[in-house]
Amino acid sequence: MEIRLCDNIVRFRKSKGYTQEELAKKLNISSQAVSKWENAQSLPDIALLPALAGILETDIDTLMGYIPKKKMVTPYEDRYNAKEYYWGTMPNEMCMEVLRRYYPTRPLRLLEVGCGEGKDAVFFARNGYQVTAFDVTESGIEKARRLADIHQADIDFFRADLRDFRLDEDFDIIYSSGVFHHILPELRDEIMENYRSHTASGGMHAVNVFVEKPFIPEPPDSDLCSRNWASGELFTCYKDWMIEECREVIFDCNSSGIPHKHCMDTVFARKMPDRKGE
Ligand SMILES: C[S@@+](CC[C@H](N)C(=O)[O-])C[C@H]1O[C@@H](n2cnc3c(N)ncnc32)[C@H](O)[C@@H]1O
Structure with a gap:
């Protein structure tokens, strides 16, 4: 791409x-x-x-659309420089749900936005999806490629900043976990519209976002260039789609070594063929 x-x-x-x-x-x-x-x-x-x-x-x-080699957009660039996989190598639970909801009985093109070190992209490729995945970090993409090599998974990984990058081809599935808070509020309508319009008919979005709750303190490893979504905001992006499932969950996290909480909204939404005028 x-x-x-x-x-x-x-x-x-x-x-x-x-x-x-x-x-x-x-x-x-x-x-x-x-x-x-x-x-x-x-x-x-x-x-x-x-x-x-x-x-x-x-x-x-x-x-x-060029990201200089040394440009650090997010602290994850440093975090992914460690030998260990920051997020481990086991796929996110959401991956199984994608598999269950849209099984690749035919080649399905899946895009992962903000793939980090590649654990979910590798899972999808190993399960038969045609995977394209990007992240802004060079260190993450390097590790993702290594993980894919170990599992002999063929994945089109590339480095891009989601604030500047726009799709110009269609995907059957757009998947993203823990990333869209990096889309600043003023860019959300435009970027989500780009993702929706480049989703094939019958295609699916499986997305989660961190959401703001006044009773949950700022996490210790929060990133200055990110902004949580409002509770429920993600679901409104799919008002014309079939929402197969949406949920809001508060969970414990230990990502920085300091226990903290997050609130997360998750949606599985389907782009249905337009039947107006039939
Ligand atoms: C919480 S991590 C999630 C990583 C991965 N989705 C996972 O679940 O393991 C957030 C990811 O967003 C990526 N990210 C941050 N800002 C970004 C941007 N502007 N464009 C693309 N990716 C970005 C980070 O590099 C990081 O990999």
Whole structure:
């Protein structure tokens, strides 16, 4: 899967509220040139990139979908550098539920968002799914590849930041555990819509998110660039889908060596064919 400059130009331009003409004017070029970039018919001249990134209030790396090798987006980069697997190598309980609800009797394309060190992706691949998985950490992806090699699991792992990355192909299943609190609230509608629209008809989302509860203290290993979801917020993303199951659970965790609690919302939702007008 590649991150496409053309999609990023469209997305950042629209988020700034510029038309193609307005962007072209600011760059002193023709609107046809902008249209060609956005339709992947040509690439911007390299000399224009600093101005383009500046006008779109981003940086060249983000625009190109490139994460510099040394850039640390999350503390997990360091945590995954240890020899041991931070989350162990046993799959999350949710994986069994996916298997039960949408068994791969035919090749099913599954995307894992924020795969960490790869335990769940490897489980899915070993059980017959065609797995694509990404995480922002280089250390996590390296370990995930190693785990996949040990189990001879063929998985398309890559490094991407979910805040900048958008899907341009469809999946039968989108799975993510403990990751979507890294999508800041202002990006949630857009990213969830991208994931929903790139889900095949009959496809499934199996997702959980950490949620805010006033009576649960901040966990000791919480990440500054994350924001818990509101209780129930995740379920509203699937109001047009069939919600097979949704639940909210408070559980104990020891991830940093200090016992603490989390509250988590989980949903299994199905994209049903649209029958309106039949
Ligand atoms: C709580 S861990 C869960 C990991 C994995 N899903 C699991 O259950 O083992 C959160 C994961 O989100 C990843 N992450 C954090 N910020 C991210 C971002 N902006 N883009 C992609 N992944 C991110 C972290 O690297 C980490 O692997």
